Amino acid sequence: MSIYIIPEKCIGCGLCLKVCIYNALTLLERPEYPKKYKLAVIDLNKCTFCGACVEECAKYGAIVLEKEAISYQPSTISLYRGVWVYAEQRRGEIAPVVYELLNEGKRLSKKLDVPLSAVLIGDKISHYAQELIIHGAEKVYLAEDHLLKNFLDEPYSEILAQLIKEEKPEIVLFGATHIGRSFASRVAAKIDTGLTADCTGLDIDLETRNLLQTRPAFGGNIMATILTPQHRPQMATVRHKVFKKSERDTGRKGEIIKKNVDLNKFAIRTKFLEFVKDLTSKVNLAEADIIVSGGRGLGKPEGFELIKELAQLLGGAVGASRAAVDAEWIPYSHQVGQTGRTVAPKLYIACGISGAIQHLVGMSGSKCIVAINRDPEAPMMKIADFALLGDLYEIIPAIIQELKGTEPTA
Amino acid sequence: MNIIVCVKQVPATTNVQIDPKTGRIIREGVEAIINPFDEYALEEGIRLKEKFGGKVTAISMGPAQVETALRECIARGADETILLSDTNFAGADTLATAYTLACAIKKLAPYDLIVCGKQAIDGDTAQVGPGVAEKLGIPHVCYVRKIREIKDGSIWVERLMEDGYDILFTSLPALITVVKEINVPRLPSLRGMTKAKKAKINIWNAETISAEKNRIGLTSSPTTVKKVFTPPTRSGGETVAGPPEEQAKILVTKLKELKIL
Numbered sequence: 300m301s302i303y304i305i306p307e308k309c310i311g312c313g314l315c316l317k318v319c320i321y322n323a324l325t326l327l328e329r330p331e332y333p334k335k336y337k338l339a340v341i342d343l344n345k346c347t348f349c350g351a352c353v354e355e356c357a358k359y360g361a362i363v364l365e366k367e368a369i370s371y372q373p374s375t376i377s378l379y380r381g382v383w384v385y386a387e388q389r390r391g392e393i394a395p396v397v398y399e400l401l402n403e404g405k406r407l408s409k410k411l412d413v414p415l416s417a418v419l420i421g422d423k424i425s426h427y428a429q430e431l432i433i434h435g436a437e438k439v440y441l442a443e444d445h446l447l448k449n450f451l452d453e454p455y456s457e458i459l460a461q462l463i464k465e466e467k468p469e470i471v472l473f474g475a476t477h478i479g480r481s482f483a484s485r486v487a488a489k490i491d492t493g494l495t496a497d498c499t500g501l502d503i504d505l506e507t508r509n510l511l512q513t514r515p516a517f518g519g520n521i522m523a524t525i526l527t528p529q530h531r532p533q534m535a536t537v538r539h540k541v542f543k544k545s546e547r548d549t550g551r552k553g554e555i556i557k558k559n560v561d562l563n564k565f566a567i568r569t570k571f572l573e574f575v576k577d578l579t580s581k582v583n584l585a586e587a588d589i590i591v592s593g594g595r596g597l598g599k600p601e602g603f604e605l606i607k608e609l610a611q612l613l614g615g616a617v618g619a620s621r622a623a624v625d626a627e628w629i630p631y632s633h634q635v636g637q638t639g640r641t642v643a644p645k646l647y648i649a650c651g652i653s654g655a656i657q658h659l660v661g662m663s664g665s666k667c668i669v670a671i672n673r674d675p676e677a678p679m680m681k682i683a684d685f686a687l688l689g690d691l692y693e694i695i696p697a698i699i700q701e702l703k704g705t706e707p708t709a
Numbered sequence: 710m711n712i713i714v715c716v717k718q719v720p721a722t723t724n725v726q727i728d729p730k731t732g733r734i735i736r737e738g739v740e741a742i743i744n745p746f747d748e749y750a751l752e753e754g755i756r757l758k759e760k761f762g763g764k765v766t767a768i769s770m771g772p773a774q775v776e777t778a779l780r781e782c783i784a785r786g787a788d789e790t791i792l793l794s795d796t797n798f799a800g801a802d803t804l805a806t807a808y809t810l811a812c813a814i815k816k817l818a819p820y821d822l823i824v825c826g827k828q829a830i831d832g833d834t835a836q837v838g839p840g841v842a843e844k845l846g847i848p849h850v851c852y853v854r855k856i857r858e859i860k861d862g863s864i865w866v867e868r869l870m871e872d873g874y875d876i877l878f879t880s881l882p883a884l885i886t887v888v889k890e891i892n893v894p895r896l897p898s899l900r901g902m903t904k905a906k907k908a909k910i911n912i913w914n915a916e917t918i919s920a921e922k923n924r925i926g927l928t929s930s931p932t933t934v935k936k937v938f939t940p941p942t943r944s945g946g947e948t949v950a951g952p953p954e955e956q957a958k959i960l961v962t963k964l965k966e967l968k969i970l
Binding site: 318320322343344345346347348349350351354389449451452453456476477478480481483484485487488489491492493494495496497511515516517518519520521522523524525526527528529530568569570571572573574575576577583584585586613631632637638639640645646663666667668669675680681682683684685686687688689690693694696697698700701702 | 720739745746772773796799800802803804807830831832833834835836837838839840842843844848849850851852854865867868869870871872873874875876877878879880883888889890927930931932933934935936937938939940943944945946947948949950953954956957958960961963964967969970
């Protein structure tokens with residue numbers, strides 16, 4: 300792969316500099332040149348060949364990106380058929396994101412005209428297989444063993460890697476949960492294929508059967524579409540709450556394929572001891588439809604009592620800004636943002652949160668944002684669908700009153 | 710203990726802003742920093758060294774300017790640093806990066822623990838840590854919020870989950886990725902900064918680490934970037950003013966109209 304600039308075509312306009320997120324371009328003076336046009340220069344140590352500058356320079360055509368013809372092996376690639384969803388389960392529950400993956404996986408599998416399958420790994424979990432079929436899986440690969448009771452990267456990744464080698468799916472999707480992101484990374488490295496993290500958009504290029512994987516990068520400031528053109532399967536972890544859940548349809552039929560697992564073959568050096576539930580959060584922040592979040596503007600730890608009251612009334616979860624967590628008003632597990640969690644609820648109510656960029660990247664995917672703040676200039680107030688200007692200690696109780704008043708059952 | 714900390718130099722995304730007129734990222738004044746999550750990894754490594762003795766080696770892959778980040782690691786308490794720099798490494802995706810780091814870490818054997826940040830704030834993939842562990846054939850635990858104990862060749866850790874935490878143990882050598890909750894990183898000390906100025910940064914290339922040419926860099930990366938674009942920026946909505954009761958009434962009515970409540 301190589302990239303270069305045709306000096307005669309470059310007019311030194313600097314458009315390419317603006318789109319290069321890697322700072323790989325600079326402008327050189329060319330006083331001797333007609334009209335003293337400057338010349339763009341690429342630092343190959345910084346360039347990642349993303350092609351953004353090439354697209355930007357389309358008008359002048361001064362930047363050339365040459366990709367070598369990579370030894371394409373259509374024969375091997377065409378052996379891989381089918382879309383898989385990893386059906387993450389933990390302590391008697393299928394992760395909600397799995398049903399979203401089945402819905403999106405169904406759409407992709409129809410486009411590719413291949414079956415949709417689910418992979419279920421655990422102990423005494425066969426009863427879930429039918430539920431996955433009802434939600435659209437045409438096949439369920441089931442691997443059960445008492446050693447698989449709790450998720451561990453080592454045995455789980457050995458099993459999935461072995462299944463992939465045997466069955467050759469072209470796409471494998473995981474939820475971008477803590478388990479999914481750790482597990483998928485290990486599996487991809489084991490079978491030497493590409494993995495795209497935290498996707499928010501998926502599609503198929505029918506000509507090549509490539510999966511178009513779109514994901515945020517640079518804290519959500521840019522979006523990138525990633526391909527895995529020469530490797531199969533194409534693997535992706537997918538952000539929760541981006542795709543709709545698949546509908547239950549008890550009329551659906553499917554096949555359950557039990558896979559024998561021999562864990563003695565593998566080195567399992569990690570042991571699960573116990574799970575300790577976070578008692579401060581009644582509702583899982585990542586899966587909540589409604590989140591009420593508090594920030595520095597609360598002014599005191601007791602402020603979270605009000606946040607909790609509103610959250611409870613709405614059946615939502617409690618979130619927090621970094622400032623509130625750093626002040627030790629609420630545990631870290633509630634933190635939303637770059638160093639906390641990424642959430643995308645239907646409704647996000649930000650109370651006393653100014654909206655630093657690090658917080659915004661963690662919640663700007665919310666469908667509806669409500670901001671309550673004294674400062675009309677706060678960034679959160681600027682992006683909110685509804686910006687309520689005033690004292691949160693007056694407004695929140697009023698909202699609680701209003702909700703209670705109009706919903707006598709609540 | 711022989712501890713290895715993987716570090717990435719990233720643009721300080723706090724400064725990355727979109728120009729409202731052009732919709733493009735404003736690059737001016739974007740400085741390069743140590744990935745914030747890697748600061749927690751480094752701090753944890755140094756704390757373990759202080760407790761058990763041994764040394765901390767910080768390792769990074771990237772162009773020559775990453776040297777600055779590695780010097781900062783020394784100022785914060787790392788003993789040695791290695792910079793993997795080779796034009797053949799450029800453009801690597803997470804798989805090629807994991808392979809390259811693993812090749813280098815093999816040269817540092819025997820090691821007890823590799824500590825990484827949970828993810829880098831530019832790529833946000835969280836894939837390189839587990840990938841390195843797989844390539845080295847050692848166990849890994851992601852999202853570690855606390856190291857409970859290290860004894861008899863094993864490590865007990867708490868793995869942060871969405872709804873609580875798991876307690877696990879694994880044999881050493883192992884790799885862990887850490888979350889912010891694990892510690893509060895110290896600032897570089899004056900003595901450290903003096904040491905950092907004089908420190909030798911070891912620079913290794915593909916040959917030094919015996920990396921196979923067809924497994925490194927852009928051309929050996931399974932994933933490629935097809936296009937990069939800026940997402941549509943979220944435009945603001947309406948401001949609701951008036952007395953609190955009225956604001957509450959308007960909000961609840963609107964949310965019901967939108968079928969959100």
